[in-house]
Amino acid sequence: MSATPLGAAGPVRPEQPSERLKWIVTAVVAAAVLLSTATAGIRWDRLVTAPQDIAGIARLLFANISWERTGQLLLLMWESIAIAWLGTVIASVVAIPLAFFAAENLAGKVTVGVVRTILNILRAVPEIIIAIALIPIFGLTPVTGTIAIAIGSIGTLGKLNAEILETIDPGPVEAADAVGASRIERLRWGVLPQAMPEMAAFMLYRFEINIRVSSVLGLVGAGGIGSALAQYVQFRDFGSAGLALLIVILGTIAVDTLSSGVRRRIIAGPDRGVVEQNTSRAIAEQPV
């Protein structure tokens, strides 16, 4: 190590790390934005009046809310919550067994590859497009929304559950093998008890996301509060639209708070303070 030269004035500062990468990234991003802005057919004249247009809509939505629809809209919000919950439960019922075939420590390489590809494809398609394909089967009913959410969530839940299974402690599995457990018994007693809490937490996490999905599925007629919201906006019944919006916001935040509290309790156990430091993945994941 080079000692501080006695003659030098002041402390020696460490050299600045190279910032070239940072500048390259910044330049590329800036170029992409400028190019997009220049070529996208944006009506710039609209941008000028945009702030007052948006303020105008906000006033229309919230200035005189039509409270008389509260009961009806609360019921529709509950329908959205029911669609999200049931869809998530169905997805979990399918995704948990599938996850065993997608975990590298439990299944063969080929099986893992095939199952993961299927999960990735399911993950890529938005629920609203799945819902469109299901409408002829289930009609314009909440069942369409439920099944669309179930199919859409299998991809993510399967992948997350497989990742949980890959991080389990091999000890109990070896113990099960040592006492002569069959393949099923080995999974039941060696693997599942370890993975169950995190899987339950991830199910709730997905439920929180699906609340947001189910509140827009109504746009294509698949049940829930979305169809009412879209209709109010289209027919410019802004008083009712404002109320629907308010109910969506408050309902979503309420479900989030409740569900994330339960998730925390599942992972951290009854003594909250103790486990605060090593926050688990399942707690850290946020519905987005």
Place this chain on the structure above:
Amino acid sequence: MGAGTAAPTSTKATSTRPKKPAPSRFSIVGSVAFLTLTLVTAWDWEYGVGLSLADLIDGLQRNNSPLQGLLDPDFSRIVADRSREAFLETLQMAVIGTVLGCAAALPLALLSTRIGAPNRAVYYLAKNVSNVIRSLPDLVWALLFVAALSVGTLPGIFALFFFSIAVTAKLTADTVDGIDTGPIEAARASGASHLQTLRTAIVPQILPAYTSWALYTFELNLRASAVLGFVGAGGIGSVINFHRGRGEWAEVWGIVVMFFLIVVVVERVSVTVRRRLL
């Protein structure tokens, strides 16, 4: 060990298995709540969805033109001028919405954490703003901005802007909560102002994670922008919706399949970059 001889509690020669622990109250209440909620929501009544196997069998026998179109998708649509333009528009909307949204999300994320906020009041205000923005999905934002600004790409960009704020602010705020507090103490000890502390002790620590979340948001936005057109907010979704309205399912699926192949490629690249960042 001599435990067996010291305490022969039972005269029978059964193995001394430890007693199975009783399930905790939390797990009992949890299981009951889970089952009740599932039954209530599945039942066919005012408060349930009404799942029924008979309806499913009935529905599967019905003529399903959308699914038939999926078996024979028309890929030529994606090279048609109109879809290519719309796809480019989607990409532009996603880029602009993501970059502006993520830029706005960084200060909001910092203010909605205990370490980053200058005082309690700002912390609670920022946290609640972030929660409200996050409770509305992308399509609802699009619906509102289409109502305010009429159809086109502009409402789509606004919608993605708010959606990006929602996602990035939350994820980044969680990252800030988990950072090392050492540099902050060092900055304060050397007399840094709050802004200087943010600049020198907090932001450098979260920058890699923040960049990674921004990329993740871009993936989400690209995927979301495929459906924004359903409410008139521009992009490839408007073309999909156009063909859907005319019942041209082969065209719909051709575009959907091609678009999501591109999304998967973008996602692969983004995941690789994000792994390197973290």
